Amino acid sequence: MSDLSQETEARPVPFRGGGFRPVAKAGTGVVVFVLLLALVEWGTRAGWISNLTLPRPSDVAVTLIDMARSGMLWTHVAPSLSRLVIGSAMGISAGIGVGVLIGLFSHVRAGLIPLVAALFPIPKIALLPLFVIWFGIDEASKYALIALGTFTPTVVATYGAVDNVDRTLIRMGQSFGLSWLSIVRKIVLPGALPGILSGLRVSVAIGIILLVAAEMLGAEYGIGAYILQAGSLYDLERLFAGVVILSALGVLTSWGIGRLEMRLLRWRS
Amino acid sequence: MELNVQSLTHRYGDVPVLQDVSLTIASGEILCIVGPSGCGKSTLLRLIGGLERPDVGRILQRGDAPEGCLNPLTYVFQDFALLPWRTVAGNVSLVLEDHGIRGGAADAIINDVLDRTKLRDFRAALPRQLSGGMKQRVAIARALVVDPAVMLLDEPLSALDAQTRDLLMEDLVALWSRQPFTAVYVTHNLAEAVRLGHRIAVLSRRPGQLREVLDVDVPLAERRPGDPRLEALQAQLWQVMKDEAAAADQELLHV
Ligand SMILES: Nc1ncnc2c1ncn2[C@@H]1O[C@H](COP(=O)(O)OP(=O)(O)OP(=O)(O)O)[C@@H](O)[C@H]1O
Ligand SMILES: [Mg+2]
Numbered sequence: 001m002s003d004l005s006q007e008t009e010a011r012p013v014p015f016r017g018g019g020f021r022p023v024a025k026a027g028t029g030v031v032v033f034v035l036l037l038a039l040v041e042w043g044t045r046a047g048w049i050s051n052l053t054l055p056r057p058s059d060v061a062v063t064l065i066d067m068a069r070s071g072m073l074w075t076h077v078a079p080s081l082s083r084l085v086i087g088s089a090m091g092i093s094a095g096i097g098v099g100v101l102i103g104l105f106s107h108v109r110a111g112l113i114p115l116v117a118a119l120f121p122i123p124k125i126a127l128l129p130l131f132v133i134w135f136g137i138d139e140a141s142k143y144a145l146i147a148l149g150t151f152t153p154t155v156v157a158t159y160g161a162v163d164n165v166d167r168t169l170i171r172m173g174q175s176f177g178l179s180w181l182s183i184v185r186k187i188v189l190p191g192a193l194p195g196i197l198s199g200l201r202v203s204v205a206i207g208i209i210l211l212v213a214a215e216m217l218g219a220e221y222g223i224g225a226y227i228l229q230a231g232s233l234y235d236l237e238r239l240f241a242g243v244v245i246l247s248a249l250g251v252l253t254s255w256g257i258g259r260l261e262m263r264l265l266r267w268r269s
Numbered sequence: 270m271e272l273n274v275q276s277l278t279h280r281y282g283d284v285p286v287l288q289d290v291s292l293t294i295a296s297g298e299i300l301c302i303v304g305p306s307g308c309g310k311s312t313l314l315r316l317i318g319g320l321e322r323p324d325v326g327r328i329l330q331r332g333d334a335p336e337g338c339l340n341p342l343t344y345v346f347q348d349f350a351l352l353p354w355r356t357v358a359g360n361v362s363l364v365l366e367d368h369g370i371r372g373g374a375a376d377a378i379i380n381d382v383l384d385r386t387k388l389r390d391f392r393a394a395l396p397r398q399l400s401g402g403m404k405q406r407v408a409i410a411r412a413l414v415v416d417p418a419v420m421l422l423d424e425p426l427s428a429l430d431a432q433t434r435d436l437l438m439e440d441l442v443a444l445w446s447r448q449p450f451t452a453v454y455v456t457h458n459l460a461e462a463v464r465l466g467h468r469i470a471v472l473s474r475r476p477g478q479l480r481e482v483l484d485v486d487v488p489l490a491e492r493r494p495g496d497p498r499l500e501a502l503q504a505q506l507w508q509v510m511k512d513e514a515a516a517a518d519q520e521l522l523h524v
Contacts, residue, residue, distance in 0.1 A: 172350035175320060176364045176415065177340045186363065190354045267354040269397040 087146025099158020157199020165191035304472030305517035343417035
């Protein structure tokens with residue numbers, strides 16, 4: 001036995017446990033972004049990307065800086081932001097409310113789930129003319145569009161989250177004689193919060209899409225109106241400047257929700 | 270408080286789970302319920318605690334709950350059922366809040382119960398930071414804080430390793446010796462049953478029927494692991510259960 005172990009050579013056990021656990025590596029996203037921009041910049045300068053296909057990134061940056069200097073940036077961003085905030089606040093709060101009711105009451109569930117299923121797949125942009133007739137051409141119709149667009153995904157995410165709350169915890173609450181309201185407030189809502197927050201990401205992204213659509217169809221100021229103008233003049237620098245602002249808005253809201261999750265869901269492992 | 274279980278019969282759909290079970294749980298007594306897996310122990314406990322309604326039979330409570338009791342029939346669950354978003358103290362105060370006990374009064378009660386369950390240093394910890402044994406201590410603290418008339422424990426120690434189980438059994442005995450409580454203790458572990466039970470009820474395989482009720486004559490505080498009287502009793506219990514357990518095991522294969 002000992003002879004054998006001396007003769008045969010000892011090898012370390014090979015490691016087989018790696019992978020399948022993606023972690024966010026800080027800065028990688030920025031590197032990808034910068035590389036892509038550098039590639040486009042190089043292409044447009046060298047000429048293998050025509051000016052009619054893509055604008056030069058540096059020109060887009062100059063356009064953005066000019067906008068910021070002249071104050072036009074804020075003139076367009078401010079109304080868009082207020083539309084997004086007001087519209088999605090209405091839609092999301094109504095959505096969470098209705099979603100919780102669907103999650104808690106059988107009658108509400110039976111009555112509203114088909115309705116939500118019918119509303120969800122309608123492209124909300126198609127309803128804009130109707131909303132203009134109902135609410136006028138001003139802000140109200142834009143709020144309504146964004147509110148409806150954020151409402152349905154929030155409802156679906158919320159009642160799914162309420163359904164997924166650990167039933168043993170609810171049983172526990174009942175076994176201790178907690179009041180119905182306490183069970184909802186202290187067990188159901190905190191338990192549903194992770195699902196509601198991840199639904200929020202989807203809802204807000206849909207809100208941004210609808211914001212732009214609504215502004216394209218009738219607004220003097222706003223990022224959507226700005227992009228539409230630039231597009232009809234075939235001003236690619238300004239068009240892309242608008243797109244950059246939208247992406248920044250998307251990144252910003254997603255970051256904000258991420259922060260919210262970190263604060264509210266610290267209890268998760 | 271004394272509990273009186275009168276000829277309970279219960280079925281889930283076509284499956285009869287309990288068949289004519291009658292039991293009495295005297296005040297200040299720990300009754301252990303043992304039986305093969307799937308014989309309806311958890312169901313029996315849910316019926317006793319009023320979380321489900323029996324098909325036939327009834328459960329009567331005699332006598333008043335102690336002064337200051339917030340929840341006469343109080344559970345301790347096998348999987349702890351702690352709220353993961355609340356700290357240890359927050360979990361313990363959950364029921365107090367519903368009775369309007371807050372601030373200094375609540376703190377005094379919580380501190381007392383955390384002392385009794387050796388959790389004082391873990392007040393501010395979240396459940397995910399705790400070991401299994403600690404989590405079950407928190408669940409026991411949460412049950413004690415309401416001053417229950419009867420504690421209903423459903424395999425409270427089966428998720429824990431053997432050493433932790435031994436420690437927690439000693440803690441339960443110490444708690445009972447300090448202030449006797451009434452308890453129904455469901456387990457499939459015969460060593461736990463002979464260590465903690467004043468009486469042990471044996472259920473048959475599904476549908477659960479009462480096979481036997483054994484008395485354990487050794488006082489709770491004198492029981493030690495390896496005590497020959499307890500080991501004899503445990504062997505006797507195993508004799509009663511062995512065939513049932515084997516049959517129950519076979520049964521699952523046919524379902
Ligand atoms: N809510 C339910 N609906 C339908 N069947 C159920 C339900 N709860 C339990 N059962 C069935 O009733 C039987 C008894 O279940 P119970 O959980 O009471 O057994 P147990 O003795 O606690 O088993 P274990 O030792 O596995 O904990 C099982 O066959 C189970 O599948
Ligand atoms: Mg069970």
